[in-house]
Amino acid sequence: MGKDTGFLEIERKDRNYAAPEERLKHYHEFVIPPEEEALKLQAARCMDCGIPYCHNGCPVNNIIPDWNDLVYQGDWRAALEVLHSTNNFPEFTGRICPAPCEASCTLNLIDAPVTIKSIECAIVDRGWKEDWIKPQVPAHKTGKSVAVIGSGPSGLACSQQLARAGHEVTLFEKNDRIGGLMRYGIPDFKMEKHLINRRAAQMEAEGVTFRASAEVGVDVSFKSLQENFDAIVLSGGAEEARTLEIPGAALPGVRLAMEFLTQQNKRVAGDDELRAAPRGSLVAGGKNVIVIGGGDTGSDCVGTSNRQGAASVTQLEIMPQPPEHEDKALTWPNWPLKMRTSSSQEEGVERDWSVMAKRVIGEDGIVTGLECVRLSWEGGKMQEVEGSSFVLPADLILLAMGFTGPKTHGLLDRAGVKMTDRGNVAANTDDYATSEPGVFVCGDMRRGQSLVVWAIREGRQCARSVDMALMGASELPQ
Secondary structure, eight states: OOOTTHHHHOOOOOOEEOOHHHHTTOSSOOEEOOOHHHHHHHHHTOOOOSSOHHHHHOTTOOOHHHHHHHHHHTOHHHHHHHHHTTOSOHHHHHHHOOOHHHHHSGGGGGTOOOOHHHHHHHHHHHHHHTTOOOOOOOSSOOSOEEEEEOOSHHHHHHHHHHHHTTOEEEEEOSSSSSOTHHHHTSOTTTSOTHHHHHHHHHHHHHTEEEEOSOOBTTTBOHHHHHHHOSEEEEOOOOOEEOOOOSTTTTSTTEEEHHHHHHHHHHHHHTOOTTTTOTTOOOOOTTSEEEEEOOSHHHHHHHHHHHHTTOSEEEEEESSOOOOSSOOHHHHTTSOOOOOOOOHHHHTSOEEEESEEEEEEEEETTEEEEEEEEEEEEETTEEEEOTTOOEEEEOSEEEEOOOEEEOOOTTHHHHHOOOBOTTSSBOOOTTTOBOSSTTEEEOTHHHHOSOOHHHHHHHHHHHHHHHHHHHHSOOOSOO
């Protein structure tokens, strides 16, 4: 472990943020990285538990106590090797993962877990700064080819692993840039996109061929992939957004969160924001904005609306307000339901819980308000509170209510794979094989809307299954 008594002597201290009044002026990341000595002290708090429960919370199987100890000892390069042994993209997870590992940390029993996420991010950022991260070009080629469809974290991880195993990998992406939801759904102030570009360059050097602006099932036929590749991996994500089925929801001022976030990311990148935007430009400046949905996507809409100069931002959640603290005896080491406030919410928003939208109000086709009702929850069932109806002023309503599964139009219609009752592509985690021979699936397209860490895990495991199917054996890690 780090320091035998570190967890007794050293208090938890995580990364700081730039002040809201400063960070609202731009779309850059605003985390202030800790100094090296501060990170070593935080790593020293790791207890090296007999059962490291952080492993229970980490889907990518990060060997957390080992690289904490290596950071404490000052061996950053070895720490990077251990980190990369389980995680292809720690700079992504170190920024946008909610850190279920910290919820599972034994020190979270006293609400002071090791700053695992910050240490992870510092390790990989130092690796890039010191030029330790190089392409891992395979010594031999297998002569086998694989088409991967979708360049989110699962598709990227799967492609990189397969290329390192010696296969010829072509990664197809329907958008004009690589990265999937990380590129167009995660705001730049949470993760700048040069991080994706840097990994893509590494992967190209390792032998991955990227084909952007190539939607399989539309621009590229699925049959042609079956004819020209030895295996196909579906990693297109869960993009079918949940919609609002109430009167007035068809008004042009009611928009999906991903429309809003994608356009802003395109502006930051200097791209044409209106390309593939049939409903026109979408900006929150000067408007009363209502965000429906209390999760990460809703929070991203809040931060983006404030940066665009919204007149007001209100965020509504249909579920009750969670407690300030969880009952450790009931929840630990699992992810707890408790009150959380994101950095975007700290920048300014009115939050309300147990609220359901009933009707969008408009005049001359323009949104002017949202009629809502309060809910009571008894026995897990919700009921409208009689006489609780109220109206919020609104010029723009953003729907951030989650995703129901993958889109079936185009790719999945052509692939002909079996689907689950929940609308995902059917496959297990033993071999990630679909009902179609030679076709595999991983990530949100298989498991439904989930976290970046789950996507990376599934991409890595799927790559091993594909390698096994093509070669009869595999040296790729499970």
